[in-house]
Ligand SMILES: O=c1ccn([C@H]2C[C@H](O)[C@@H](COP(=O)(O)O)O2)c(=O)[nH]1
């Protein structure tokens with residue numbers, strides 16, 4: 056009997072928690088996505104969330120979903136997964152895992168595969184029926200990337216400072 060705490064969070068809760076916390080930085084009024092990249096030995100390598108590129112001010116670019124293409128957020132927003140990959144300054148991400156709030160779109164899938172990530176753990180798949188997600192799953196399957204649905208534990212985590 057070591058007397059250690061028993062209610063500590065699991066690795067999955069920890070990394071998905073970091074991904075969700077990163078997503079809370081997003082200014083997207085509809086969908087906030089966070090991502091956390093983790094090495095094979097459980098070290099956090101990088102994080103990201105969906106937002107406009109550097110120099111593209113949140114108050115000057117549109118957050119709309121509908122309208123003329125260039126009056127919506129879609130051409131401008133950098134996705135959480137891509138930001139996490141681009142934020143990494145350490146070299147290779149070969150073999151790493153990515154925890155992400157939303158199932159990656161086809162563009163993120165390409166970046167994930169090409170960066171050498173081998174596992175995607177996702178919390179939500181709300182666009183499962185879209186062409187982008189279906190293309191994404193097809194590419195992940197072909198590239199041998201493991202897809203793991205995050206099992207929500209129901210644990211509420213409160214952060215107090
Ligand atoms: O792989 C993905 C897919 C989407 N996102 C971001 C891009 C947008 O900011 C939102 C999606 O907005 P909706 O209003 O739900 O269409 O999610 C991402 O980061 N990664």
Ligand SMILES: [Zn+2]
Pocket residue numbers: 134135136159160161162163164
């Ligand atoms: Zn994407």
